[in-house]
Amino acid sequence: MTATPTRWSRALSAAMLALLAAAAAGPPVQADSASFFAFSTLDAQSGEQVYRQICQGCHMPDGKGATGAGTYPSLAENHELASAQFMALTILKGRRNMPAFGAGHASGVFFATPPLSSEQVAAVINFVRTHFGNRYTDVVSVAQIEELDRSP
Amino acid sequence: MTDEPAGSAMTRRQLLSMIGSTAGGATMYQAMSSLGLAADSTFKAPSRLTGAPAGASVLVLGAGIAGMVAAYELRSAGYRVQLLEYNDRAGGRNWTVRGGDRYTEMGGMTQQCRFDPGLYINPGPWRLPYHHRGMLHYCKLLGVRLEAFVQNNNNAYLHASNAFGGKPQRFRSVKADYHGHIAELLAKAAQSKNLDAPVTLEDQQALLDSLRLWGALDKNYAYTRSLAGSERRGFDHDPGGGLSGRPVPSEPIGLGELLHSRLWEALPFCDNYDMQTSMFQPVGGMGVVGEAFGRELAPLIRYNAKVLEIRQDERGVSATFEDTAASTGRHSVRADWCVCTIPLSILGQIPMNVGRPMADAIAAVPYAAAVKVGLQFKRRFWEEDEQIYGGVTYTNLPIGNIGYPSTGYFGGGKGVLLGAYAFGLNAAEFTAMTPEERVSKAVEYGSRIHPQYPQEFDNGIAVAWHRSPFTLGCFGMWSEAARAQHYDNLCDIDGRIVLAGEHASYLPGWQEGAVTSALDAIERLHRRASAAGAAS
Numbered sequence: 111m112t113a114t115p116t117r118w119s120r121a122l123s124a125a126m127l128a129l130l131a132a133a134a135a136g137p138p139v140q141a142d143s144a145s146f147f148a149f150s151t152l153d154a155q156s157g158e159q160v161y162r163q164i165c166q167g168c169h170m171p172d173g174k175g176a177t178g179a180g181t182y183p184s185l186a187e188n189h190e191l192a193s194a195q196f197m198a199l200t201i202l203k204g205r206r207n208m209p210a211f212g213a214g215h216a217s218g219v220f221f222a223t224p225p226l227s228s229e230q231v232a233a234v235i236n237f238v239r240t241h242f243g244n245r246y247t248d249v250v251s252v253a254q255i256e257e258l259d260r261s262p
Numbered sequence: 263m264t265d266e267p268a269g270s271a272m273t274r275r276q277l278l279s280m281i282g283s284t285a286g287g288a289t290m291y292q293a294m295s296s297l298g299l300a301a302d303s304t305f306k307a308p309s310r311l312t313g314a315p316a317g318a319s320v321l322v323l324g325a326g327i328a329g330m331v332a333a334y335e336l337r338s339a340g341y342r343v344q345l346l347e348y349n350d351r352a353g354g355r356n357w358t359v360r361g362g363d364r365y366t367e368m369g370g371m372t373q374q375c376r377f378d379p380g381l382y383i384n385p386g387p388w389r390l391p392y393h394h395r396g397m398l399h400y401c402k403l404l405g406v407r408l409e410a411f412v413q414n415n416n417n418a419y420l421h422a423s424n425a426f427g428g429k430p431q432r433f434r435s436v437k438a439d440y441h442g443h444i445a446e447l448l449a450k451a452a453q454s455k456n457l458d459a460p461v462t463l464e465d466q467q468a469l470l471d472s473l474r475l476w477g478a479l480d481k482n483y484a485y486t487r488s489l490a491g492s493e494r495r496g497f498d499h500d501p502g503g504g505l506s507g508r509p510v511p512s513e514p515i516g517l518g519e520l521l522h523s524r525l526w527e528a529l530p531f532c533d534n535y536d537m538q539t540s541m542f543q544p545v546g547g548m549g550v551v552g553e554a555f556g557r558e559l560a561p562l563i564r565y566n567a568k569v570l571e572i573r574q575d576e577r578g579v580s581a582t583f584e585d586t587a588a589s590t591g592r593h594s595v596r597a598d599w600c601v602c603t604i605p606l607s608i609l610g611q612i613p614m615n616v617g618r619p620m621a622d623a624i625a626a627v628p629y630a631a632a633v634k635v636g637l638q639f640k641r642r643f644w645e646e647d648e649q650i651y652g653g654v655t656y657t658n659l660p661i662g663n664i665g666y667p668s669t670g671y672f673g674g675g676k677g678v679l680l681g682a683y684a685f686g687l688n689a690a691e692f693t694a695m696t697p698e699e700r701v702s703k704a705v706e707y708g709s710r711i712h713p714q715y716p717q718e719f720d721n722g723i724a725v726a727w728h729r730s731p732f733t734l735g736c737f738g739m740w741s742e743a744a745r746a747q748h749y750d751n752l753c754d755i756d757g758r759i760v761l762a763g764e765h766a767s768y769l770p771g772w773q774e775g776a777v778t779s780a781l782d783a784i785e786r787l788h789r790r791a792s793a794a795g796a797a798s
Contacts, residue, residue, distance in 0.1 A: 167693030176368035180612075182368065182734070210628065
């Protein structure tokens with residue numbers, strides 16, 4: 111006769127409790143709440159830091175993009191950036207081959223890009239729209255980014 | 263649970279937190295499976311296409327694995343085949359960088375590889391699971407010699423910068439201790455009176471026997487410093503002969519420390535179907551496959567051809583391209599049918615008159631970031647000092663992996679490590695650096711695991727896949743939602759055009775996805791061409 115799954119799962123629950131008791135009784139440890147694998151988030155504060163650590167990988171240090179068999183668009187003197195909302199939606203939800211960076215859209219799978227915070231998204235938009243020959247004077251707020259990230 | 267121990271509120275909270283964090287690891291593997299990474303190959307023993315309609319022609323775009331499998335099989339079926347390739351070499355992401363090779367990434371930065379003769383790095387795919395029968399089939403067909411690829415090495419390290427004072431642990435010890443402690447706890451639970459006798463005595467004894475065996479427990483079902491445990495985790499002094507040969511067992515890592523280190527997250531990696539023994543690699547580098555294919559199909563391939571436009575009508579397909587090596591303006595080629603293997607990251611920018619469903623599918627797939635760094639060292643210290651022969655060390659440092667070469671053991675001389683294999687945020691950050699910075703960061707991080715690095719480092723090369731001019735990314739990153747909505751539309755023939763490549767498969771990033779996608783696509787195209795040929 112074999113035990114039912116229910117019996118075994120009860121045994122397992124007891125084991126989990128025992129395990130915790132043992133773990134709690136162990137030596138002081140360096141607690142690590144972050145996953146062993148790379149789901150960490152970017153610690154950049156300023157918009158320029160976000161750009162230098164992430165965006166310039168494709169859009170290049172001078173913001174002018176690059177061309178091979180295909181093209182990464184230039185952000186320099188870019189008239190499409192007149193709409194901060196367009197830029198925000200592109201970063202948050204991704205566009206074509208560009209992955210999504212919004213907390214509400216960047217998926218948590220192994221290879222996915224990690225989400226940027228709303229503060230980081232707002233900061234990098236405000237940075238790009240006032241650099242690389244762009245002179246837009248309106249500023250996008252963190253609240254606006256949060257609202258856009260919530261939209262489907 | 264009515265008879266909880268004292269302090270049960272804290273215990274419950276810990277329990278939930280623990281289940282949650284354990285589920286985090288499980289969720290990752292589930293996510294990897296849903297990405298298709300654990301899926302089987304659909305490759306069947308080659309059923310050769312035969313009987314192309316008289317005079318029928320096919321234009322194949324892209325001389326990577328998918329394009330060359332398609333071209334090879336279509337040619338043998340009797341089609342007139344021509345192939346356009348952006349690079350000046352065959353293979354695409356099937357690519358090996360050796361000493362003397364030059365590589366210019368997007369943005370214009372050029373690296374010259376300075377590895378010694380015979381040493382190499384595979385910036386793209388580097389291993390062939392035994393069940394990727396399509397790739398193995400074409401290797402055999404093309405005379406590409408294969409050798410064992412060591413994926414799982416119990417003597418390699420697991421490393422977390424914030425656990426064990428940053429000291430790397432041998433994979434073997436972490437695995438043995440994890441199993442041992444879990445087995446001991448389950449054994450305690452199995453003997454507990456609290457079980458309310460739900461389990462028969464025979465069941466209980468069988469369970470205890472199995473736990474003792476699995477966890478290397480002692481006669482009291484405890485996991486302790488013992489010879490039995492050290493047979494799994496390793497000894498402080500290995501058994502040997504004579505008076506000096508008395509073995510000294512080693513001390514297991516405590517359960518609490520082990521759990522909080524989270525090193526256990528890396529344990530099941532090699533249990534995944536596509537990482538299980540046996541694995542193979544081509545002798546001389548993965549790129550040998552693409553090179554052999556390129557020689558086989560040499561008369562069909564036009565290199566340095568950048569496709570600018572793809573147009574189809576009722577009678578055929580035309581592609582406009584420019585020759586990037588000669589300023590000879592625009593060229594055009596035409597065929598009855600087209601197999602397009604251009605990565606979606608690029609295809610989405612090329613004007614092509616297909617219907618809305620395929621166009622939407624092409625636009626629905628973002629490309630994953632990945633970065634590999636190859637480091638040449640003056641000596642093979644990982645073998646000489648640490649007895650690591652092949653396999654992979656896993657770390658939570660941004661380099662992700664250190665991969666040890668599966669060939670050239672005991673050879674003396676220099677050696678090349680895979681010094682970084684980064685994904686996600688780490689890959690994005692590595693991509694944003696200059697190639698020199700990537701190499702120097704890989705050396706800096708790696709030296710925390712192998713202190714020999716600074717002394718022995720010779721030179722390195724770094725490939726960030728989002729800077730690759732011929733892919734603009736590493737591979738198509740399908741979400742489950744996008745796949746449900748668009749995948750079939752991506753694969754369906756649109757008029758006279760069919761797409762193929764790893765992006766049109768359930769094996770993202772694997773060459774087997776490219777092979778099986780190409781075979782699936784040309785079989786359907788052949789049926790359509792045969793029907794059309796019979797009608798006209």
